[in-house]
Amino acid sequence: MSGELLAFLILAMLAILGGILMINLTKVIHMLLSLVLTFLSIAGIYVLLSAEFVAAVQVLIYSGAITIIMIFGIMLTRHNDEQREKINPIRNLAVGIGIILFFVAMYVPINSMSFGEQATDLHVENTKQIGEALYTKYVIPFELMSVVLLVALVGAIILAKKDDAQEAEEK
Known part of the structure; x- marks a missing residue:
C-alpha cells in the first residue's frame, strides 16, 4: 500500500x-x-x-x-433547541447496510475499469491555466457572481434586522 x-x-x-x-x-x-x-x-x-x-x-x-x-x-x-426523538437501532442497522451496499456497488465497477494511458502533464501549470481562463474567458460571469453574493449577503442582513424590528414593535 x-x-x-x-x-x-x-x-x-x-x-x-x-x-x-x-x-x-x-x-x-x-x-x-x-x-x-x-x-x-x-x-x-x-x-x-x-x-x-x-x-x-x-x-x-x-x-x-x-x-x-x-x-x-x-x-x-x-x-x-428541540429534543429529537431517539433513532431506532433497526433504522441505524438498515442505514449501515445501505452504506455498505452502496460502497460495494461503487467500488466494484470503479476497480474493474481500465483507464488506459494516463495523462501525466495535467498538473503542470494548472494554476496559471485556471487564472488565464478565469480572467480572460470567464471574467464577466466571475464579476457577476461576486455581485450576486454581495446582494445575497445584504439581503440576509436586511431580513434579519427586519425580524428584530418587528419583534421590538410587538413588545
Whole structure:
C-alpha cells in the first residue's frame, strides 16, 4: 500500500465521518464544525490530485467564507433547541447496510475499469491555466457572481434586522 493510497483513505474516511457527524449532531454549531472537517478533507484530496489551486480555493471559500456566512446566519436568526426523538437501532442497522451496499456497488465497477494511458502533464501549470481562463474567458460571469453574493449577503442582513424590528414593535 502506497503512501498516497493511505493518505487518500484517511482523507476519504475523514470526509465521510464529517458528513455522518453533520447529519447526527443536534447542535447547529457542531454540525458546522463537522462540515468544516469534510471541506478540509476534500481539500486534502485535491492536493493528492495535484490540484493545489482548487485545494486552496476549497479552504478559503468553503472552509472559510461559507462557514463564516453560516455562523452569521445562525447568530442572526432565532432557533429553538428541540429534543429529537431517539433513532431506532433497526433504522441505524438498515442505514449501515445501505452504506455498505452502496460502497460495494461503487467500488466494484470503479476497480474493474481500465483507464488506459494516463495523462501525466495535467498538473503542470494548472494554476496559471485556471487564472488565464478565469480572467480572460470567464471574467464577466466571475464579476457577476461576486455581485450576486454581495446582494445575497445584504439581503440576509436586511431580513434579519427586519425580524428584530418587528419583534421590538410587538413588545
